[in-house]
Amino acid sequence: MTTPSAPSLASSSRWASTTSVSSSGKRIQREMVELNMDPPPDCCAGPKGDNLYHWIATLFGPPGTPYHGGIYFLDISFPSDYPFKPPKVVFTTRIYHCNVDSNGNLSMEMLKDSWSPALTITKLLLAIRSIFTRPDPYNPLVPSIARLYLEDKAKHDELASEWTLRFAK
Amino acid sequence: MVSDSITRASAHAVPNTGGRDLGKKKRARSAKLKQCKLDVRREQWLSQGAMKNKDCKEEQNSVVKAGKERSNNRSFGNLEMRPRGGQIDGSIHHHHHHHDSDVESNSPNSLTSSVLESNYSETTFTSSSSSSSGGCCSGNITEDEEGGGDDGCLDDWEAVADALAADEKPKNTCPESPPEHEPIAQTVFPQETAIGSDQVENLNPPYSRVIPKASGNGHAWRPDDAFRPQSLPNLANQLSLPNSNRKHYSCGGVPWAYNGVVPSSCPICYEDLDFTDTSFLPCLCGFRLCLFCHNRIMEEDGRCPGCRKPYEHEPVEAETSVHGGSLTFRLPRSCSMITRS
Numbered sequence: 001m002t003t004p005s006a007p008s009l010a011s012s013s014r015w016a017s018t019t020s021v022s023s024s025g026k027r028i029q030r031e032m033v034e035l036n037m038d039p040p041p042d043c044c045a046g047p048k049g050d051n052l053y054h055w056i057a058t059l060f061g062p063p064g065t066p067y068h069g070g071i072y073f074l075d076i077s078f079p080s081d082y083p084f085k086p087p088k089v090v091f092t093t094r095i096y097h098c099n100v101d102s103n104g105n106l107s108m109e110m111l112k113d114s115w116s117p118a119l120t121i122t123k124l125l126l127a128i129r130s131i132f133t134r135p136d137p138y139n140p141l142v143p144s145i146a147r148l149y150l151e152d153k154a155k156h157d158e159l160a161s162e163w164t165l166r167f168a169k
Numbered sequence: 170m171v172s173d174s175i176t177r178a179s180a181h182a183v184p185n186t187g188g189r190d191l192g193k194k195k196r197a198r199s200a201k202l203k204q205c206k207l208d209v210r211r212e213q214w215l216s217q218g219a220m221k222n223k224d225c226k227e228e229q230n231s232v233v234k235a236g237k238e239r240s241n242n243r244s245f246g247n248l249e250m251r252p253r254g255g256q257i258d259g260s261i262h263h264h265h266h267h268h269d270s271d272v273e274s275n276s277p278n279s280l281t282s283s284v285l286e287s288n289y290s291e292t293t294f295t296s297s298s299s300s301s302s303g304g305c306c307s308g309n310i311t312e313d314e315e316g317g318g319d320d321g322c323l324d325d326w327e328a329v330a331d332a333l334a335a336d337e338k339p340k341n342t343c344p345e346s347p348p349e350h351e352p353i354a355q356t357v358f359p360q361e362t363a364i365g366s367d368q369v370e371n372l373n374p375p376y377s378r379v380i381p382k383a384s385g386n387g388h389a390w391r392p393d394d395a396f397r398p399q400s401l402p403n404l405a406n407q408l409s410l411p412n413s414n415r416k417h418y419s420c421g422g423v424p425w426a427y428n429g430v431v432p433s434s435c436p437i438c439y440e441d442l443d444f445t446d447t448s449f450l451p452c453l454c455g456f457r458l459c460l461f462c463h464n465r466i467m468e469e470d471g472r473c474p475g476c477r478k479p480y481e482h483e484p485v486e487a488e489t490s491v492h493g494g495s496l497t498f499r500l501p502r503s504c505s506m507i508t509r510s
Contacts (some may be wrong), residue, residue, distance in 0.1 A: 023440070023461075024438075026438065026439055026440070027437070027438055027439050031441045076278055083464065084437075084462075084465055084469065084470065096478045114477060116472075116474040116475075116477055117437045117438065117462065117466065117470075117474040118436055118456065118459075118474035118475055119474075
């Protein structure tokens with residue numbers, strides 16, 4: 001998994017490239033301040049420990065979805081060349097979702113090709129939160145869940161809320 | 170015309186003055202010739218200038234006349250001093266040191282202007298006075314302050330210059346000026362004429378021969394003369410200001426429309442944007458970022474963070490690749506950079 005290696009990568013490159021890290025550090029710090037001052041709904045995020053490049057985010061399953069009532073933890077690790085490269089986001093809480101695989105990896109265009117340096121963690125969390133309400137079964141990471149979502153949404157929602165009760169509470 | 174012959178005589182005298190064996194007498198004689206020529210030319214200018222300056226007050230005349238006498242003496246004395254100075258620059262400096270004693274603040278401008286104008290000869294007399302920025306103006310101010318301290322004439326020199334340009338044709342038909350108008354233009358021109366003729370014969374002898382001949386034909390300005398006063402205002406604008414104008418219109422206009430949304434800090438790195446950054450508009454979508462971040466993006470992604478479209482042009486490359494096509498070279502610069510010209 002890339003999650004454990006990401007912080008070490010960031011810390012090792014801190015010595016390699018001071019300017020990029022310091023600029024990304026400033027950026028991340030500012031994002032943290034803004035996130036604390038104006039947190040998005042049902043979201044919170046912050047550094048895991050004293051490492052600015054490793055965050056933990058918490059998402060609350062929005063009402064009206066099978067994920068309602070669940071608390072989902074995410075690992076966010078910032079590359080040293082953040083924000084020019086997207087952060088790596090991984091669900092540490094298991095979730096029954098066609099766009100999140102069993103390892104917690106997230107298939108979002110925003111985290112890959114359509115990442116923009118202008119995006120912030122706040123916007124990213126809001127985007128992740130939006131997949132709770134609107135899964136994208138046409139770009140699935142777990143095709144079986146996507147198929148079920150398209151063919152039998154009731155069954156899909158039932159299974160999803162089951163997983164929510166089981167893993168996310 | 171009278172001036173023609175006189176100028177020719179003085180022009181012919183120029184090579185003589187260059188000789189080593191000639192004494193002060195010869196120089197004094199040429200100086201006198203010059204003074205005569207000055208007076209005649211002055212009359213000409215006055216007759217032209219008088220046409221459009223009838224609004225000048227009569228009461229100036231008495232005061233100004235005194236100034237005329239002074240300036241006459243001064244220019245003559247200056248001419249007399251020149252042989253002692255020995256060099257062209259010396260004469261110019263002498264002239265202006267004279268003014269330095271009177272008005273200190275204006276002297277540097279007038280000095281530089283006269284030195285610059287020395288390349289143009291007498292032709293620049295009117296043209297330079299309206300085209301060149303501050304030099305002649307200060308010169309006139311100096312003269313005004315000396316010749317009675319009348320502020321009304323400060324604006325008149327431009328009118329006189331215009332009148333000279335406008336009345337180029339009527340000048341021939343009109344007789345010599347009425348004497349009461351003489352002092353008005355006198356306050357404006359004597360210094361310039363003194364400088365002009367002085368420099369003409371010292372620095373540019375060919376001009377002194379050509380121009381008076383032309384004036385004798387009724388054309389004070391050669392048709393191919395770039396400083397023809399008739400077209401002078403337009404020409405001066407076209408010649409001297411095209412770059413700055415174009416810069417203002419093309420570069421200053423469009424991008425500053427985004428002024429309202431210019432962030433104070435780079436949205437990418439949160440560093441404060443300096444003036445170069447705020448005037449840097451790499452994408453038409455209006456997304457601004459600092460040059461460092463833009464460079465960084467250009468290295469890898471190459472897409473605008475705002476609209477996710479690839480940057481159509483790469484200002485960094487466009488600036489370095491001089492051999493690029495003129496269109497592809499200019500477009501990025503005019504679109505992306507405001508401050509750079």
